[in-house]
Amino acid sequence: MDGREQDEAQSKYSFEDCQATADWLLSQTAVRPLVGIVCGSGLGGLADALKDQVAFNYRDIPNFPQSTVHGHAGRLVFGTLKGRPCVCMQGRFHLYEGYPIQKITMPMRIFKLLGVETVILTNAAGGLNQDYKVGDIMIIKDHLNMPGFAGNNPLAGPNDERHVYVCLFRFGVRFPCMSDAYDRELQQLAFDVGSELGFSDFLREGVYCVLGGPSFETIAECRMLHKLGADAVGMSTVHEVIVARHCGMRVFALSLITNKAVMDYDSEEKANHEEVLQTGKQRAEQLERLVSTIVTRLEHNNNFA
Numbered sequence: 574m575d576g577r578e579q580d581e582a583q584s585k586y587s588f589e590d591c592q593a594t595a596d597w598l599l600s601q602t603a604v605r606p607l608v609g610i611v612c613g614s615g616l617g618g619l620a621d622a623l624k625d626q627v628a629f630n631y632r633d634i635p636n637f638p639q640s641t642v643h644g645h646a647g648r649l650v651f652g653t654l655k656g657r658p659c660v661c662m663q664g665r666f667h668l669y670e671g672y673p674i675q676k677i678t679m680p681m682r683i684f685k686l687l688g689v690e691t692v693i694l695t696n697a698a699g700g701l702n703q704d705y706k707v708g709d710i711m712i713i714k715d716h717l718n719m720p721g722f723a724g725n726n727p728l729a730g731p732n733d734e735r736h737v738y739v740c741l742f743r744f745g746v747r748f749p750c751m752s753d754a755y756d757r758e759l760q761q762l763a764f765d766v767g768s769e770l771g772f773s774d775f776l777r778e779g780v781y782c783v784l785g786g787p788s789f790e791t792i793a794e795c796r797m798l799h800k801l802g803a804d805a806v807g808m809s810t811v812h813e814v815i816v817a818r819h820c821g822m823r824v825f826a827l828s829l830i831t832n833k834a835v836m837d838y839d840s841e842e843k844a845n846h847e848e849v850l851q852t853g854k855q856r857a858e859q860l861e862r863l864v865s866t867i868v869t870r871l872e873h874n875n876n877f878a
């Protein structure tokens with residue numbers, strides 16, 4: 574995008590648009606969520622764990638993008654998890670759907686305006702780390718932002734400083750730090766909860782790499798990403814993390830390793846979305862228990878219970 578296109582993209586998803594969407598949602602439900610959850614491909618069942626649900630189809634929410642990918646239902650679900658007020662995106666947006674990067678990350682700013690303090694993101698990813706097995710859950714400790722290297726960052730464009738003055742908070746500073754993107758206490762909490770639930774055998778930690786997609790990687794690309802330090806590869810999450818951190822929310826993210834990245838020219842394996850969704854189904858219950866138990870250990874203002 575050139576400068577003019579970036580300005581246009583930014584102005585289409587402005588603070589006022591986000592505020593209008595948040596106000597509309599707040600007028601439709603009494604739930605005041607402190608936790609925001611994003612469901613990855615085939616992982617939308619997480620939202621079903623919410624009690625006293627108030628759900629909106631994305632098409633009915635002002636300014637909201639539409640889900641176009643199989644395995645992403647396209648519903649925003651409000652409710653409670655063991656009494657904790659939550660909002661859950663049953664379906665996210667990806668660069669390859671053709672949306673500007675500001676649009677796919679707009680829900681993070683809406684989360685912030687709804688009062689969310691902690692964001693929990695899930696995704697389906699290909700395993701690059703040779704020790705990983707299909708069905709492993711990787712707690713994300715860091716990321717490689719490949720579209721970002723090419724200048725496609727959700728924070729590119731004007732950083733509207735008016736937010737400092739018109740709100741009690743602002744979306745964020747021009748140059749946000751990313752070395753603390755993934756909250757270390759929440760990572761430890763996830764390991765503790767995973768161990769209590771008996772999940773240690775399939776719980777890992779690692780580095781997630783985002784690519785633009787929608788084509789899966791070549792063998793040479795997988796080898797390169799692995800050499801660069803990535804343990805898993807996908808097409809989402811990182812843009813949302815950047816925007817969530819920019820506006821000061823705490824972030825926890827995990828990848829379900831739905832398939833092994835093909836690293837070998839003798840391999841007969843081929844990455845495909847059906848396998849991704851199938852693995853999601855197989856681990857759905859454990860993933861839901863892990864996330865909901867983590868949520869129940871969060872206190873308001875991001876303290877732990």
Ligand SMILES: O=P(O)(O)O[C@H]1O[C@H](CO)[C@@H](O)[C@H]1O
Nearest residue numbers: 613614696697808809846849
């Ligand atoms: O990252 P999520 O939304 O889980 O989806 C992942 O699964 C799809 C590929 O099967 C891609 O969209 C990839 O990013």
Ligand SMILES: Nc1nc2[nH]cnc2c(=O)[nH]1
Nearest residue numbers: 697698699806807808844
């Ligand atoms: N880019 C990418 N995304 C995925 N999502 C689930 N599996 C994969 C994969 O192997 N590669």
